[in-house]
Structure formats: structure tokens, C-alpha cells
Amino acid sequence: MLDFPTWKRVWLWGLTLFAIAAALPSLASITGVRWPSALPSPMVNLGLDLAGGSHILLEADKRQVAQQRLESMDESIRGRLRNATPSIPIGDISSQGGRLSFMLKNPGQVDATREAIMPLTSGAGLTGQRDWDIQVVDGTRFVITPTTEGLDQAFTNAMDTAVEVVRRRIDALGTREPTILRQGDERIVVQVPGLQDPSALKKLLGQTAKLEFKLVDVSASPEDIARGIAPPGDEILQFSKPEGGRTALAVKRLGGIKGDQLTDAKQAFDPKSNAPVVSITFNSAGGAKFAQLTSENVNRPFAIILDNKILSAPNINEPILGGSAQISGSFTVQDATQLAISLRSGALPVDLAVVEERTVGPDLGADSIHKGLIAMTIGSLGVVLLMIATYGRFGIYATIALVLNVLMILGIMALINTTLTLPGIAGFVLTIGAAVDANVLIYERMREERKKGRRVVAAVENGYKEASRAIYDANVTNAIAGILLFVFGTGPVRGFAVVLIIGLFTSVFTGVTLTRMWVADWLRKKRPTELNV
Amino acid sequence: MKLLKLVPENTNIHFLKWRVPFYAISALLVIASWTLVFTKGLNYGVDFAGGQEINATFTKEGEAPVSELREIVGKLGYGDPVIQRFGALNEVSIRTKLPESAEGNPAAAEQISNRIVGTVRQAYPDVRIDGIDTVSGKVSGEFRDKAIYALLAAMAAIAIYIWIRFEWQFGVGALLSLVHDVSLTLGMFALFQLEFSLQIIAAILALIGYSLNDTIVVYDRIREDLKKYRRMPLPELLDMSVNETLARTVMTSATLLIALIPLLLFGPESLFGMTTAITLGIFVGTYSSIYMAAPILIWLGVSSDSFVKTESATDRQERITRERGN
Numbered sequence: 001m002l003d004f005p006t007w008k009r010v011w012l013w014g015l016t017l018f019a020i021a022a023a024l025p026s027l028a029s030i031t032g033v034r035w036p037s038a039l040p041s042p043m044v045n046l047g048l049d050l051a052g053g054s055h056i057l058l059e060a061d062k063r064q065v066a067q068q069r070l071e072s073m074d075e076s077i078r079g080r081l082r083n084a085t086p087s088i089p090i091g092d093i094s095s096q097g098g099r100l101s102f103m104l105k106n107p108g109q110v111d112a113t114r115e116a117i118m119p120l121t122s123g124a125g126l127t128g129q130r131d132w133d134i135q136v137v138d139g140t141r142f143v144i145t146p147t148t149e150g151l152d153q154a155f156t157n158a159m160d161t162a163v164e165v166v167r168r169r170i171d172a173l174g175t176r177e178p179t180i181l182r183q184g185d186e187r188i189v190v191q192v193p194g195l196q197d198p199s200a201l202k203k204l205l206g207q208t209a210k211l212e213f214k215l216v217d218v219s220a221s222p223e224d225i226a227r228g229i230a231p232p233g234d235e236i237l238q239f240s241k242p243e244g245g246r247t248a249l250a251v252k253r254l255g256g257i258k259g260d261q262l263t264d265a266k267q268a269f270d271p272k273s274n275a276p277v278v279s280i281t282f283n284s285a286g287g288a289k290f291a292q293l294t295s296e297n298v299n300r301p302f303a304i305i306l307d308n309k310i311l312s313a314p315n316i317n318e319p320i321l322g323g324s325a326q327i328s329g330s331f332t333v334q335d336a337t338q339l340a341i342s343l344r345s346g347a348l349p350v351d352l353a354v355v356e357e358r359t360v361g362p363d364l365g366a367d368s369i370h371k372g373l374i375a376m377t378i379g380s381l382g383v384v385l386l387m388i389a390t391y392g393r394f395g396i397y398a399t400i401a402l403v404l405n406v407l408m409i410l411g412i413m414a415l416i417n418t419t420l421t422l423p424g425i426a427g428f429v430l431t432i433g434a435a436v437d438a439n440v441l442i443y444e445r446m447r448e449e450r451k452k453g454r455r456v457v458a459a460v461e462n463g464y465k466e467a468s469r470a471i472y473d474a475n476v477t478n479a480i481a482g483i484l485l486f487v488f489g490t491g492p493v494r495g496f497a498v499v500l501i502i503g504l505f506t507s508v509f510t511g512v513t514l515t516r517m518w519v520a521d522w523l524r525k526k527r528p529t530e531l532n533v
Numbered sequence: 534m535k536l537l538k539l540v541p542e543n544t545n546i547h548f549l550k551w552r553v554p555f556y557a558i559s560a561l562l563v564i565a566s567w568t569l570v571f572t573k574g575l576n577y578g579v580d581f582a583g584g585q586e587i588n589a590t591f592t593k594e595g596e597a598p599v600s601e602l603r604e605i606v607g608k609l610g611y612g613d614p615v616i617q618r619f620g621a622l623n624e625v626s627i628r629t630k631l632p633e634s635a636e637g638n639p640a641a642a643e644q645i646s647n648r649i650v651g652t653v654r655q656a657y658p659d660v661r662i663d664g665i666d667t668v669s670g671k672v673s674g675e676f677r678d679k680a681i682y683a684l685l686a687a688m689a690a691i692a693i694y695i696w697i698r699f700e701w702q703f704g705v706g707a708l709l710s711l712v713h714d715v716s717l718t719l720g721m722f723a724l725f726q727l728e729f730s731l732q733i734i735a736a737i738l739a740l741i742g743y744s745l746n747d748t749i750v751v752y753d754r755i756r757e758d759l760k761k762y763r764r765m766p767l768p769e770l771l772d773m774s775v776n777e778t779l780a781r782t783v784m785t786s787a788t789l790l791i792a793l794i795p796l797l798l799f800g801p802e803s804l805f806g807m808t809t810a811i812t813l814g815i816f817v818g819t820y821s822s823i824y825m826a827a828p829i830l831i832w833l834g835v836s837s838d839s840f841v842k843t844e845s846a847t848d849r850q851e852r853i854t855r856e857r858g859n
Contacts, residue, residue, distance in 0.1 A: 049803070057672065199643055355669040357642070364588075364663040368801035375800040379792035386791060389537040390784065423732055426796065426804050430739060430811065433792030437746060437785045444781040451542070470753040473698055477749065478742035480690045485738045488683035490676075493735045500739065532536065 002461060002520040012517060016404055016510075023411035030369070042414040047421030048191055049492050050369055052362035054198035056190045057183070058166070058205060058352040065158045065350050066151060070095050073132070073144070076120050077102075084116045099145040107140045117144070129153070155186075158349040163188055166352075168345035169204050188352065198359055200338070208307045208351050209342035211259030211327075213293065216301040216313050220250035240309040241330050249310055251303045257293055261286025265343035267336040270328060276336040278327045280343060287323030295319035304329065306339070372425035380406075380432050387436055391443045392532050397518050398439040401510040405435050408506040409499060421495025431503035437474070438511040441467040446533050456531045457523060464516055471512060475504050539787060540780040548775050549768050552828035559825060563713055566720020573723045576615075578730035579628060579666050581680070583673035585646055586666045587627045588803075593659035597625040605652055611645055619728065624663075624802050626728070627653075631667070642667050680734040684715065687738055691745060699752055702833035707748050710825035714744045714817045721813055727806050736810035743789065743811075744818025747782055748826040754778050755830065763837040771827050786819045 004012075025041035028034070035041055048055050074093050077100065081088040089105040090113075104113060114134060121132035121144070131150030135143045163182055170178045170190065179191040195201065217234045225248050230236045234250040261283045268279040282290055293302070294316050303313045304327050311329030331339070384402065388395035406428065413420065446463030454462065479501060486497035522528075579586040591597045599616055606614045606627055615628040627649060631642055646665050653660055668676075688711050696704030718737055722729050754774040762770060790812065797808045 059671075202643065354642075354667075356672045357667040358664065359666075360664040361662055363661060364590075364803075368803065371799060371801045372796075372804075375796040375798075378795035378799065382791035382795070383788045386537075386784075386788060390539065392536050422801060422803055423735055423807060425801070426807055426811075429792050429796045429800075430743075430789070433789035434743065434746070434785075436788050440781050440784045440788070441750065444778075444784070447780075448777070466757075470750045473695075473749045473753065474746040477691045477694060477745045480694060481687045481738045481742040481745075484683050484687045484690070485735055488679045488686075489731070489735060493731050496732075496735045496739075500742075 002457070002516065002523065004517050004520055009517065012514060016408065016514065019408040019411035019415070019506075020404065021411065022415045023407045026410055026414050027407075030373075042417065044410060044413045045417065045419040046193075046365070046369075047419045047424070047492055047495050048193060048358070049360050049422040050365040050420065051193045052196070052360050052365045053191065053193040054195045054201065054360075055356075055358040055491065056198065056202065056205070056354055057356035058188045058190065059355045060155075060159060060162060060186045060188070060350045060352055062155055062186055065155050066098060066146065068350075069146065069151070069154050070098065070100060073120065074100055077117055077144070080116045080120065081113065084112065088113050088116065099143055101137075101141060101143045104140045104142070110136055110139070113142060117142075159186070159188070161346075161349045162352065165346050165348050166190060166205060169341055170201065172341040172345060173201065173204065187355075194362070196359070196362065198357065200334075202354055202357070204338055204341060205352055206354065207338070207342045207348075209339070209345075209347045210307055211343060211347070212256055212305040213259060213290070214251040214253075214256030214303050214305060215293075215297060216303050217250040217252055218301065225250050237303065237305060237308060237310050240306070240311055243310075243312060243330070249303060249313055251305070251310075255293075256302075257286070257289045259286075259343070260347055261289075262343055265340040267333065267340045268326070270326065275328065276331045276333045277329075278331070278336050278340045278343065279324065280327060281324040284323070290323070290325065291319060291321045295321075368422055368425070372422075372429075376425070376429055376432065379429055383432060383436060387439070391439070393522070394439070394443050394446075394515075394519070394533050397515045398436050398443075398511065400518075401439070401515050402432065402435060404514065405503070405506050405510040406432065408510065409502050412502050412506065413498065418498050419495055420499075421492040423492050423496035424499045427496045427499030427503065431499065431507065435503065435507035435511055438467070438471045438507060439515060441471055442512070442515075443533050446531060450531050450533070456528055459531055460519060460523065464512070468512065471508065475508060479504055538780070539783050544776050544779055545772075546776060546779070547772055548823055549772050549828055549831075552824065552831075555824045556828065559713055559821070562720070563716045566716045566723070569720050569723035573726070575719065575723055575729040576726040578626075578728045579668045579673065580731045581673050581677050581729065582628075582630075583668050583670040584628060584630045585642060585668075587646060587649060588663040588665075589625055589627065589653065590621075590661045590663055591623045591625075591657060591659055592661050594623055594657075596622045598657070599625060601656070602627065602653065605656055606649055609648055609652060611649070614649075617728070619802055619805055621802050631669075676731060680731070683734065684737060684741075687741055688712070688715070691741065695749070695752070699756060700835065702830055702835045703752050705833060706826045706829040707745060707752070709829055710748055710818075710821035711741055711744065713821045713825050714740060714814060717817045718810055718814055722810070727809065730806065732804070732807040733810050736807040736814070740811050740814025740818060743815060744821060746785070747819055747822035750778050750781060751775060751822050751827055755827070755835075759835070759837045767831050767835065771830065775823055775827055782819060782823070786815055789815050 022042050025035045025039075026044040029043065074095060077093065081090055088109050091103040091105065093100055093102040104110065114136070117134065121134060122130055129149055130147055131153070133145045133147055135145070137143055159182060163180060166188060167178075167180050170180065170192065177193060179189070181189045183189045190201075190205070192198070192201065217231060220231050220234060224231065225236055228236055230250055233253055235253055236248050236250055238248045239246060259280070262280050263283045264281040265278055268277055269275065270277045297316050298319060299315065299317070301313045301315050304311045311327060314328065327339070380402065384399045387398045391398065409428070409431065442463045445467045446459050449459035449462045450456070482497050482501040482504065486494055486501065489497055597618060599618060602625065603614065603616050606616065606629075611629045611632070616625055618625055629645065629649070631645070646667070650662055688708060691711065692704045692708035695707045715737055718740065722733065751774060754777055755771060758765075758770050758774050765773070793808055793812050793815070796804065797812060800808060
């Protein structure tokens with residue numbers, strides 16, 4: 001029990017010094033000392049509640065992905081059947097209840113139809129996964145149902161893309177060190193330290209940025225548009241800001257092009273009116289389509305549509321062949337800049353809604369660290385005084401263990417790169433109060449054993465031995481509470497759990513193992529006959 | 534050097550003599566706590582209720598003008614704002630519910646916070662905005678569910694652990710004292726209408742851990758004494774175990790309080806609620822490990838046999854032969 005061979009000492013001190021060395025860069029940064037950059041510098045990150053900044057939780061709509069997937073499948077099936085030889089005529093495709101169904105005009109073409117659409121139903125890659133199930137009902141009706149795996153895969157892909165797009169947009173804002181993470185199935189956490197006004201960021205993330213160019217149906221009567229009745233083949237879309245007294249227009253569903261094939265987008269000024277606009281450049285495929293659309297429809301108006309809202313509906317005065325165009329829409333400079341960023345970073349594959357948002361001012365965090373340090377210092381001094389007054393020499397051992405304990409927690413936090421949060425500071429204070437419990441248990445037991453008449457060495461040995469059971473059980477139950485807190489908690493509360501859990505391990509290490517080594521050394525050197533505890 | 538003793542040596546306090554009245558008081562307190570929780574309700578912060586919370590510090594005034602704020606913010610027409618001080622006198626939180634239309638709609642939610650901040654700034658130019666939290670109804674509902682799961686899971690897991698390490702009676706005793714501690718803490722939050730947030734759940738989980746430290750130390754000693762003094766009547770034995778561990782119980786509660794009270798007085802205001810909960814919990818937890826966790830063992834019928842293997846007839850025969858041989 002009290003035997004410490006050299007190899008054990010080397011290990012114990014090595015571990016202690018290693019953890020403490022890892023704490024030094026963080027300590028240097030708290031106290032404002034410069035840490036030489038040549039040395040490795042693991043750091044404890046400061047949580048947003050201490051560093052200041054914005055936390056935004058975004059949620060994607062799963063149903064929207066399913067709907068979009070259904071629409072694109074609809075289009076693909078039509079294309080396939082139209083281009084089949086001989087072509088396969090069908091009735092309307094219905095998309096009721098999350099599945100597609102259509103009737104064949106010619107019942108003899110069931111096999112040909114199946115063959116034509118089969119390639120559309122298997123998943124990407126070589127997994128052999130089936131994305132859609134085909135059923136033929138009553139001999140002529142095809143029902144195409146998405147499989148759960150296919151839908152999940154599509155949603156995962158959409159979320160991956162969404163995270164990428166969010167990252168590109170935030171990078172474009174020039175903010176430093178953002179954290180962007182998937183959380184669970186359908187959420188993305190964005191944390192930007194130091195960002196005080198998240199409004200620009202939220203606007204940027206709230207914009208899906210699906211850009212479309214569609215032809216305006218000039219034959220639709222204003223009355224029908226006002227009543228929301230769309231002529232066949234048209235849809236009624238609202239203006240994002242009323243233009244020339246109009247609030248909505250009828251546009252042709254088909255024959256438009258999507259604005260996703262861009263190589264660049266930037267904010268510019270219209271040479272004539274000097275109004276802020278976004279100038280976009282298509283890639284060669286997109287440019288060709290745009291040239292075709294504009295050549296075929298000279299002197300007709302077309303609508304520039306962003307996220308299903310009309311930005312503007314200018315006339316096509318001449319074919320636009322150069323592959324670049326201008327988007328006008330009564331923007332402010334800021335609006336135009338943001339739209340340019342959104343277009344450049346690509347459209348979000350799914351709308352993201354902000355479901356939680358927290359912003360912390362910069363002064364509060366610094367203030368909290370300062371106050372936390374003061375409270376921690378006073379608390380530690382009080383605990384140390386009480387321990388030394390009560391246990392004398394052994395109190396001093398407990399004190400040294402306590403200091404090493406705090407440093408080791410900080411060092412381990414830096415090594416595993418965790419985050420210190422405001423509740424984490426409370427965790428430190430609590431650990432300081434609770435870590436000495438192990439020492440109290442041991443020392444009280446030593447007192448008792450001595451009172452019972454045991455000799456000094458036996459009393460010390462029994463003190464450590466008999467107390468260790470309760471110390472072990474107490475730490476396991478605390479660990480259970482801590483782990484559950486970590487699993488169920490979020491953000492700042494997790495920071496608290498991290499400090500508590502690391503503190504359990506380090507406090508047993510310093511409070512029990514290290515003090516035992518020191519006590520053993522003292523016993524061997526001094527051979528005391530009395531135990532003043 | 535004369536060393537300090539917080540508890541005199543060789544105490545022999547008959548704690549368990551008063552177990553029935555103390556149990557009655559504890560039961561009444563638990564019932565009162567739950568009555569308060571259900572009638573007065575907990576003052577849920579945005580974490581659990583959803584909505585928007587703006588934290589502000591009045592840098593030039595000694596005291597935040599709460600009633601004036603209530604009036605000017607109330608006039609903006611976002612329902613009845615909850616405005617309360619927390620920690621220092623010059624710090625307030627302004628809590629408003631979000632209208633249906635602003636749920637998940639950042640522009641609308643932001644418009645509301647901008648108007649409130651603008652109005653307050655105009656009336657009090659010295660105000661410093663420390664933070665704005667917006668939590669949608671969906672997310673706050675999830676937080677509520679998770680918090681309840683975490684508390685229940687922690688209590689269950691700990692009770693099972695104690696059951697495995699000790700005996701089932703000890704598991705029941707630990708669970709009972711945890712229910713007591715958590716109930717009383719919730720009751721205090723309902724009584725004083727302190728803001729109930731995620732931090733408070735963290736505090737309750739931490740105090741579950743510390744309350745259990747005490748219980749385990751007492752139980753460990755009871756187990757040891759049960760093996761040692763097999764003929765001692767149980768109430769007497771429990772009293773002895775509690776007295777033997779009393780010095781440690783008082784000392785550890787003292788070090789925890791010495792560490793926590795500076796945090797309560799000088800620490801960051803945003804930790805006030807959390808620190809209050811843990812500090813209260815230390816008192817309640819120390820009391821419950823002596824008066825809830827120990828006496829229940831009498832009623833549940835713990836005896837020395839719980840920890841000593843019963844001797845089979847052949848074992849007995851062997852022992853006797855061996856003893857004769859000596």
C-alpha cells in the first residue's frame with residue numbers, strides 16, 4: 001500500500017507533469033502572457049458564452065426533399081417515355097400520397113414502360129440499392145413508390161450538400177473560425193465566435209437561393225392573377241417587392257431555365273440607372289441555354305425568380321449571347337451582395353429554418369471569466385485554509401493535490417480539445433469543493449484508526465484502504481450523473497459535464513494516489529511516532 | 534500545532550430517535566414542493582418555454598428600472614413580457630413569447646428583438662445588451678423531454694448501482710433520498726420563482742451526485758459495522774455509523790459550501806441560479822443522507838445477514854471439527 005518503487009514514481013510524476021504542461025498555453029492566454037509559437041500549444045477553447053458570438057440551430061424540412069425528389073422523378077419519367085422508340089403515350093402523372101402514378105394509353109406497352117423507367121429506380125453507385133419500387137395495378141396503371149432507404153439516402157445527401165453550402169456562405173462573409181456541424185438527422189449547428197450581429201448571417205442562411213428564369217404569360221388577365229387563378233400551364237408567383245404597381249404575375253411552368261449553372265456572381269451597379277444589381281456569369285452549358293431562351297423570346301418579358309418570388313420581370317431587348325447577365329430587383333447594396341454570395345455558393349438543396357438562436361455580447365464573457373476566477377480564488381483559499389487548519393501536514397498535501405488537480409483538468413481539456421463554458425467554470429468551483437472529499441475521508445479514517453490504538457503506519461495504511469471503497473462508489477455514481485448530463489445536455493451544459501467527469505478522474509489521481517506517495521515518503525524519512533491529524 | 538475540529542471527537546448523537554417526526558416533516562415538505570410546482574408552476578426560461586430572452590445590464594444605474602421597463606416593453610404589444618432581475622441589481626432579463634408567425638422565421642423574430650432593444654436603448658442609453666436567445670417551440674419541447682429523461686435515467690441508474698454494490702434496501706433508500714432532494718429543489722424554484730433553465734437541470738444532476746456522496750459514505754460505514762457488530766440492534770448501529778462519519782460529513786459539506794458561496798456572491802450573474810440550486814442541494818442532501826437514507830433501512834428490514842453468507846450445515850460441521858482440532 002505504501003510501497004512506491006521508482007518506476008511507479010516516474011510514471012506518476014510523468015503523467016502529472018505532462019497534463020500540467022498541456023495546461024500552460026491556456027493559462028498563458030488567460031493571463032495574457034505570450035506563448036512562444038515554436039512550442040506546441042494545445043488550447044482549451046472558450047465556449048460562445050465566454051468568448052461572445054452567435055449560435056444558430058438550423059432545421060431542414062424532410063418533406064420538402066421528398067417533394068422535390070418526386071417532382072424530378074416526374075420530369076425524368078416523362079422525358080424517358082417521350083423519347084422512347086416507339087414513344088409511350090401516358091395520361092397525367094399524379095403525385096398523390098407521396099407516390100407517382102400514371103395510366104398507359106396503350107396496355108400493350110407495359111413491358112416497354114417498365115424497361116424504360118427501370119434505370120431511374122436504382123440507387124446511385126454499385127450498392128444495388130433500389131430507390132423506387134414499381135408496381136403495375138390493373139394491367140395499365142404504374143405506381144412508383146419511393147423506398148425508405150432511397151429517401152433517407154436522398155435526405156442525407158441533401159444535408160451534406162446543405163452543410164457545404166452553409167460553410168461556403170459563411171466563409172464568404174469573412175468571419176473567422178466558424179463551427180458548422182450536422183446535429184442529429186435534420187439539423188445543422190452554426191457557431192461563429194465573435195459575431196455580434198447575426199442578422200446578416202441569418203439572412204444569408206435563410207435564403208435557399210434557387211434562381212430561375214421563366215417566361216411571363218402576357219395573355220393572362222390581371223383579374224385572374226389577382227384572384228390567384230392561373231391559366232393552364234401557368235403558375236402565379238408573387239413579387240418579392242411590388243414592381244410598377246404589380247404584386248404578382250402569371251409565368252409559364254415549362255420552358256424556363258434554372259440559374260444553377262453559374263461560374264460567378266457578384267454585386268455590381270447598373271450602368272444606366274446606377275442601381276445595385278447582381279451580375280452573374282453562366283458556365284458554357286448554362287450560357288448556351290440562356291442564349292437560346294433569350295434568342296427565342298426577344299421582346300417578351302421574362303421573370304427572374306428567386307425562391308419562388310419574382311425579383312423582376314424585365315423585357316428581353318436582344319438575345320444575350322455572352323453567357324453573362326444582370327439581375328435587377330430594387331436591391332440595396334447589402335441585398336445584392338448577399339444574393340451574390342448565395343448564388344456563388346450554390347443553392348441550398350432544402351430550406352433551412354432557424355429553430356434556436358443565441359447571441360452573447362463580448363463584454364459579458366470577459367466579465368464572466370474575470371468574476372469566475374475571483375470566485376475560484378477565494379473559494380480555493382477558503383478550502384485550503386480549512387484543510388490545513390484541520391489536518392495540518394496532511395492538509396498541505398491535500399492542498400498541493402488540489403492545485404495539481406485544477407491544472408491537470410485544464411491540461412486534459414486542452415489535450416482533448418474540449419470547450420470551456422460558463423457552467424464549466426461552476427464545474428471547476430464544484431470540483432475544488434468536492435475533490436478534497438477523498439482526502440477528508442482518508443484523514444478522518446486515519447484519525448479513527450489511530451484512536452483505536454493502531455500504530456502510525458498501520459493507521460495510515462488502513463485509512464487509505466478503508467476509505468477507498470466509499471471513494472470508489474461515490475465517484476462511480478457521480479460519473480453516472482455526469483455521463484447522463486453529457487449525453488442529454490447540449491452546448492454550455494455539456495461543458496459543465498466535461499469538467500465534472502475529468503475532475504472525477506484527476507481528483508482520485510491527485511487526492512488519493514499522489515498524496516499516498518507523499519505520505520509514504522514522509523513516513524519513511526521521519527519515522528514519526530505520533531500522527532497529528 | 535493544535536488542529537481544528539469542526540465536530541468534537543466521540544459524538545454520540547441519537548439521530549434516529551427523531552426519525553419518525555423527521556420523516557413526517559420530510560414527507561410534508563415533498564408534498565408541499567410538488568403542490569407548489571403544480572399550483573404556482575416553475576418559472577421556465579426560454580430553454581423550456583420557447584420564445585425570446587434579452588439579457589441587459591444597466592451600466593450607469595445601481596438598480597435596473599424593472600417596473601419602467603415592464604411598462605415600455607409592455608406597450609410594444611408582444612404579450613406580457615416577463616422582466617426580472619438576476620444576480621446583480623443592475624442586470625435584467627426581458628422575456629417575451631414569440632407569436633406563431635415568428636416561429637422559425639428569423640426575420641420576424643429579429644424584428645421583435647430589434648424593437649425591444651431599440652425602445653430600451655432610447656429610454657436608457659447606458660444599457661448594454663449581453664445576449665439574445667431565441668428558442669422555437671419545437672426545440673424547447675425537446676429540451677423539456679431530454680431534461681426529464683436525464684433526471685429519471687440518472688436516478689434509476691444510480692439506484693441500480695447502489696443495489697448491485699450493496700443490497701436492494703440500500704438502493705431503495707438512496708432513491709428515496711434522491712427523490713426527496715430533487716423534489717425540494719424544484720419546490721424552492723417554484724416558491725421563489727427563480728428562472729428554471731437547462732443550467733438548473735445540470736445543477737440538479739450535480740447535486741444528485743453530491744447528495745449521493747454523503748449517502749454512500751454513510752451506507753459504506755453501515756455495511757462495515759453490520760459485519761462487525763452482528764448483535765447490535767439496528768437503530769443503535771445506524772446511530773453509531775452516522776456518528777462515526779459525522780466529522781467527514783460536516784467537513785465535506787463545509788468545503789463544498791466554502792467553494793460555492795464565493796461563486797454565489799462574486800461569480801458571474803448568469804451562474805446565480807445554478808449555484809443557488811447546488812448550494813441548497815448540499816444542505817438538503819446532507820440532511821437526507823442522515824434522515825432519509827439511513828432510517829429507511831430499519832423499515833426495510835436490513836440485518837447483519839444481508840452481508841454475511843449463511844452457513845450451510847456441512848460448512849458448520851467442518852468449522853466445528855476444525856475448531857476442535859485447534
